[in-house]
Amino acid sequence: MSTRRSFLKWSGLAGITLAGSSMNTFAVTDAEDTRIIHKSGSSRFNMCNFSAPKIDNVGVGVIGIGNRGKGFVSRLGKIDGVTIKGLSDIKPLRADEAKSKLDNKYHNPTLYTKNAEDWKKLCERNDIDVIYISTPWALHTPMALYAMEQGKHVCVEVPAATTIEEAWQLVETSERTKKHCMMLENCCYDFFELLTLNMARQGFFGEIIHTEGAYIHDLFEGNFSRKKYDSNMWRLNENASRNGNLYPTHGLGPVCQIMNINRGDQFDYMVSMSSNDFMMGDKAKELAVKDNFFAEFSNKSFRGNMNTSTIRTKNGKTIMLQHDVTSPRPYSRIHLISGTKGVAQKYPLPGRIATSHKGWFTEEEMKAVEEKYTPNIVKRMGEIAKSVGGHGGMDFLMDWRTIDCLRNGLPLDQDVYDAAAWSCIMPLSAESLNKRSGSVDIPDFTRGNWKTNKPVDILLEKGGNTKVRG
Numbered sequence: 440m441s442t443r444r445s446f447l448k449w450s451g452l453a454g455i456t457l458a459g460s461s462m463n464t465f466a467v468t469d470a471e472d473t474r475i476i477h478k479s480g481s482s483r484f485n486m487c488n489f490s491a492p493k494i495d496n497v498g499v500g501v502i503g504i505g506n507r508g509k510g511f512v513s514r515l516g517k518i519d520g521v522t523i524k525g526l527s528d529i530k531p532l533r534a535d536e537a538k539s540k541l542d543n544k545y546h547n548p549t550l551y552t553k554n555a556e557d558w559k560k561l562c563e564r565n566d567i568d569v570i571y572i573s574t575p576w577a578l579h580t581p582m583a584l585y586a587m588e589q590g591k592h593v594c595v596e597v598p599a600a601t602t603i604e605e606a607w608q609l610v611e612t613s614e615r616t617k618k619h620c621m622m623l624e625n626c627c628y629d630f631f632e633l634l635t636l637n638m639a640r641q642g643f644f645g646e647i648i649h650t651e652g653a654y655i656h657d658l659f660e661g662n663f664s665r666k667k668y669d670s671n672m673w674r675l676n677e678n679a680s681r682n683g684n685l686y687p688t689h690g691l692g693p694v695c696q697i698m699n700i701n702r703g704d705q706f707d708y709m710v711s712m713s714s715n716d717f718m719m720g721d722k723a724k725e726l727a728v729k730d731n732f733f734a735e736f737s738n739k740s741f742r743g744n745m746n747t748s749t750i751r752t753k754n755g756k757t758i759m760l761q762h763d764v765t766s767p768r769p770y771s772r773i774h775l776i777s778g779t780k781g782v783a784q785k786y787p788l789p790g791r792i793a794t795s796h797k798g799w800f801t802e803e804e805m806k807a808v809e810e811k812y813t814p815n816i817v818k819r820m821g822e823i824a825k826s827v828g829g830h831g832g833m834d835f836l837m838d839w840r841t842i843d844c845l846r847n848g849l850p851l852d853q854d855v856y857d858a859a860a861w862s863c864i865m866p867l868s869a870e871s872l873n874k875r876s877g878s879v880d881i882p883d884f885t886r887g888n889w890k891t892n893k894p895v896d897i898l899l900e901k902g903g904n905t906k907v908r909g
């Protein structure tokens with residue numbers, strides 16, 4: 440799609456999703472072969488390292504109380520200085536159940552379950568500070584935009600956007616409203632990822648040359664499960680209507696923080712290649728024989744089972760990213776960091792580190808590295824996070840850190856530019872596939888600010904005073 444056409448489509452979309460709100464106008468480049476949109480106008484404001492005013496007691500609303508959202512309700516409910524004020528889901532039982540599990544000494548959320556638009560009322564309340572969004576992908580951006588327009592900070596599940604237009608809408612709206620728009624990339628808070636981030640900061644790997652990430656997770660049966668998704672097969676539909684890397688951010692987020700993407704380096708361009716589908720189409724046909732419910736999927740063309748994308752950065756570094764949620768393989772996000780002085784790789788587990796071709800560090804050497812480089816957030820909150828849980832504790836580490844930043848008026852670890860850049864690999868990988876794996880430019884959502892933006896603060900020198908209930 441040409442830049443101008445995508446811009447027009449975007450304007451149209453903005454008019455629909457944000458009826459009544461004023462959108463700024465942008466100048467676009469005339470080049471028809473690039474999707475990079477340069478903007479002008481008064482709305483520019485750098486949200487990187489943006490501090491919003493402190494919020495002592497954070498009023499929270501959650502939209503989407505499904506498999507993922509119910510975990511947020513339960514974990515956020517345990518953080519001191521959080522009041523869960525509203526829950527929205529089109530399935531009333533889910534909101535009811537999540538409410539019943541909350542400690543009513545602290546939380547008495549109103550439920551917004553009347554219809555598919557009821558979440559708007561939750562966003563419109565003036566006693567809510569942040570809206571968590573954990574709905575199907577297509578709803579992420581429209582809900583995030585609406586919440587920001589109502590003056591709310593947003594924490595939105597991955598991926599934050601599914602098109603380049605949506606990614607720009609998030610950036611533009613966050614800049615104009617000066618509201619945080621954080622994508623909830625929880626893998627940035629996993630323990631080995633944080634360890635390697637700290638090691639990278641302290642120069643252990645030397646100059647980082649190349650990194651690798653992935654989302655290799657056997658969701659084959661789950662994506663076809665009527666029970667798990669209550670016959671709302673939105674995930675299966677996504678797999679049947681898109682091609683490319685559908686879920687780039689889990690592998691990408693942690694390595695981007697290590698490479699200071701948006702904060703010292705920037706994505707430049709990418710190429711992507713996919714295998715054919717050898718599994719999903721056959722499965723849909725097999726199920727359709729026994730269950731007519733699957734008939735509509737039996738003739739669909741599913742995404743290629745393995746997608747491999749490579750990204751080159753402005754500073755001449757490379758990232759390899761894979762996506763495979765079909766094959767019977769052990770879980771892996773790869774998490775490989777390769778520099779001039781050393782290397783780390785998390786998967787297959789356990790994570791390992793080396794500084795030469797002779798082999799990986801011994802158990803003893805690993806212990807010494809952990810002792811020296813474990814970052815403060817893990818030293819302070821690691822054990823509590825593990826006991827509260829959520830993917831082994833990384834979810835709670837993210838929840839706690841985000842609320843602590845809001846309460847202390849600190850910048851959030853992930854800003855709207857991260858949300859946009861990490862999410863946009865999904866549509867751009869499809870674009871590259873359409874060009875026989877041709878090279879595709881990656882937009883600079885920071886519009887040049889990456890050259891001076893400061894890296895994420897991982898020292899935990901400020902804040903850190905938020906307690907956990909019980």
Ligand SMILES: NC(=O)c1ccc[n+]([C@@H]2O[C@H](COP(=O)([O-])OP(=O)(O)OC[C@H]3O[C@@H](n4cnc5c(N)ncnc54)[C@H](O)[C@@H]3O)[C@@H](O)[C@H]2O)c1
Nearest residue numbers: 503504505506507508527528529530555573574575596597
């Ligand atoms: N970061 C992670 O580790 C992680 C893990 C799982 C899922 N996710 C993400 O979380 C999101 C949700 O995934 P899930 O597995 O929980 O899906 P799900 O289908 O179980 O939950 C989605 C919920 O949204 C509700 N919903 C749909 N339309 C709505 C509307 N208009 N108003 C209010 N509620 C509405 C549904 O009823 C459902 O309860 C997805 O974006 C997914 O990618 C992230």
